[in-house]
Amino acid sequence: MKDNPAFDLEDFMPYLLNQAADATSRGFEAYYKSRYGMLRTEWRVVFHLGRYGEMTAKDICARSRIHKTKVSRAVQALEDKKHLKRTQSPVDRRHEHLGLTASGKRVFEDLYQEAARFDAAMMAEFTPAEQAQLRSFLSRIAGF
């Protein structure tokens, strides 16, 4: 956006980012929603546990930037769906170690593959160099 000339909402970076994020999230969201009745936070929790192994809710919060109440509710929902099991730590009973059940692991595998396909399809119209650059830009903005 330049200094003087009139600018449109499409020139405003937060708006542009939100539109792009919305556009790309819809498709994949539809997948895990229709197929497993999962919410976005649930998918993210499954991802973290499937990708990095057992951890506590606190760990998930730290890694994912999701607020603890959202994690708490997602864990509850995943437990209800039998995709996740909790084990209270004998050392410190405030901690619960979270892990995927066999069913949860199958869900993770499926979503992980689908995410890869989805990402690839979405990025197909960009050259590899463009993709790398875009990812780098976004990482900088997101603070990774």
Add this chain to the structure above:
Amino acid sequence: MKDNPAFDLEDFMPYLLNQAADATSRGFEAYYKSRYGMLRTEWRVVFHLGRYGEMTAKDICARSRIHKTKVSRAVQALEDKKHLKRTQSPVDRRHEHLGLTASGKRVFEDLYQEAARFDAAMMAEFTPAEQAQLRSFLSRIAGF
């Protein structure tokens, strides 16, 4: 994201976009929220009316990709705050022409300036060439 190697959530484009969008939205959102008690949709409605002049709710929906119920509620809220006035069209009484009041125009001017400053500050760490490229990438993804 490559084909075989393990990838992290930060490599998944929808996630990356959402994180970047969140990160950049927070700051500006805090501004119009604390200063004018406005929601994001209200800011967008003000923007459209301030930037392009009078139009109907339908027009705003078409331009902004916001659902009509959200627009309807934002218009109501802005009217309550005396930032917006509606005029029923004498030609077709289903249409209402929406316009900013004097107070609404002041709000728009302030937010417009602030948006420009905010965008500039955020993009300052990118070179002009990088900025152009980033905007172009995002426009393509968002479908503009």
Add this chain to the structure above:
DNA sequence: CAATAGTAGTTGCTTTTGTAACTAACAAGG
């Protein structure tokens, strides 16, 4: 070994969003 403070996770309540059904107004055909 109280008393205080801090941490992990949950619950309750309020705000916001999403979806679908609804009202009111116009349009067109018979």
Add this chain to the structure above:
DNA sequence: CCTTGTTAGTTACAAAAGCAACTACTATTG
């Protein structure tokens, strides 16, 4: 005119997010 269809905008209800207070537990300090 009267059906039938369409459009602009609203409302009602359910799903989800945000925030603050709460419970249960552990750590620290005097």
